[in-house]
Amino acid sequence: MPDVEIENSLKVLRDDDSDLPIGGHGRQAALTGCPWHDVNEMLQSVGLRPTRQRMALGWLLFGKGARHLTAEMLYEEATNAKVPVSLATVYNTLNQLTDAGLLRQVSVDGTKTYFDTNVTAHHHFYLENSHELVDIHDPHLMLQKMPEVPEGYEVSRVDMVVRLRKKR
Amino acid sequence: MPDVEIENSLKVLRDDDSDLPIGGHGRQAALTGCPWHDVNEMLQSVGLRPTRQRMALGWLLFGKGARHLTAEMLYEEATNAKVPVSLATVYNTLNQLTDAGLLRQVSVDGTKTYFDTNVTAHHHFYLENSHELVDIHDPHLMLQKMPEVPEGYEVSRVDMVVRLRKKR
DNA sequence: TTACGTGCAAATAATTTGCAGTCCC
DNA sequence: GGGACTGCAAATTATTTGCACGTAA
Numbered sequence: 175m176p177d178v179e180i181e182n183s184l185k186v187l188r189d190d191d192s193d194l195p196i197g198g199h200g201r202q203a204a205l206t207g208c209p210w211h212d213v214n215e216m217l218q219s220v221g222l223r224p225t226r227q228r229m230a231l232g233w234l235l236f237g238k239g240a241r242h243l244t245a246e247m248l249y250e251e252a253t254n255a256k257v258p259v260s261l262a263t264v265y266n267t268l269n270q271l272t273d274a275g276l277l278r279q280v281s282v283d284g285t286k287t288y289f290d291t292n293v294t295a296h297h298h299f300y301l302e303n304s305h306e307l308v309d310i311h312d313p314h315l316m317l318q319k320m321p322e323v324p325e326g327y328e329v330s331r332v333d334m335v336v337r338l339r340k341k342r
Numbered sequence: 343m344p345d346v347e348i349e350n351s352l353k354v355l356r357d358d359d360s361d362l363p364i365g366g367h368g369r370q371a372a373l374t375g376c377p378w379h380d381v382n383e384m385l386q387s388v389g390l391r392p393t394r395q396r397m398a399l400g401w402l403l404f405g406k407g408a409r410h411l412t413a414e415m416l417y418e419e420a421t422n423a424k425v426p427v428s429l430a431t432v433y434n435t436l437n438q439l440t441d442a443g444l445l446r447q448v449s450v451d452g453t454k455t456y457f458d459t460n461v462t463a464h465h466h467f468y469l470e471n472s473h474e475l476v477d478i479h480d481p482h483l484m485l486q487k488m489p490e491v492p493e494g495y496e497v498s499r500v501d502m503v504v505r506l507r508k509k510r
Numbered sequence: 511t512t513a514c515g516t517g518c519a520a521a522t523a524a525t526t527t528g529c530a531g532t533c534c535c
Numbered sequence: 536g537g538g539a540c541t542g543c544a545a546a547t548t549a550t551t552t553g554c555a556c557g558t559a560a
Binding site: 391392393394412413414429430433434437453454455 | 523524525526527533534535
Binding site: 279281282283284287297299301302310312320321322323324326327328329330331332333334335336337338340341 | 499
């Protein structure tokens, strides 16, 4: 996990406090609208050419509040934003950013794959009714006791998903 | 399935003792090797006709030790056991058993869907190298502190996956 | 220029579905 | 006998890939 520097380099880019459907957690305000040159820098830092489409996607991903999206969702967002990119490129870009450690993949139900712009250790609520993914901001939830790991293995990561359904 | 060593090294971690595949409804201790009529009963109890293929699949699922499998794996097992069933039927059956509460679906990486014969609350290790799923038997791991659930929602289930990789 | 990036369409992979034939009660 | 079940193949869905063309360094 190569993330400490990346972490820092991105901190400013995030807007931790926007439209979380459910509990949003407050944090310091990001720069107004994540300027172009931040995304640019971000891309450079991981060795990706700041092309038109990558800039646009990076801007959509990190500039706005949206934090958990599928390729399809991002594709639609881009299209709506008059930034035509092909779906294939969206997939490619998401995968490249994930490999670079700027995004984290979350699988919750076998079908869709979500990408989370928050790469720090944290867990998720999954709203079964709306198929929405939301960060759990409560830090106490995090691993109070690590299970005994078998010989020869080490923990790569812990994924926890608390599935929620609407009370009837 | 190249896992014999892994099998052994992890044996201790499994809740071998509680081999109650038919748990939930039946509860009574499993007879030696889960004979036909147990599977039969199990199917009846959830309103599924005990057909040849369902009996065979049920026998493979609950009679043997294998506890986490994909449709493809079960299909292969069945074929090897000279019980020809179509892959579609395997999928159908797995879904029916899941709906009936006899199996639990676990998604770990977007691509494959695993079915777990243990439907009690528990978590998993996922061996990234071998793509194997193993129960975490440590009950202490379970919910030490439930996160604050947003208004109007209730927890449907908590899925935790501790991803392990081989130490280099 | 020149390797890298993009779009499109075709290719995969996993799973579901339509429907004709089969089996259980 | 009649509806539940099965198998096969075709259909879906999500994602990847091959390849000709465009573009940043």
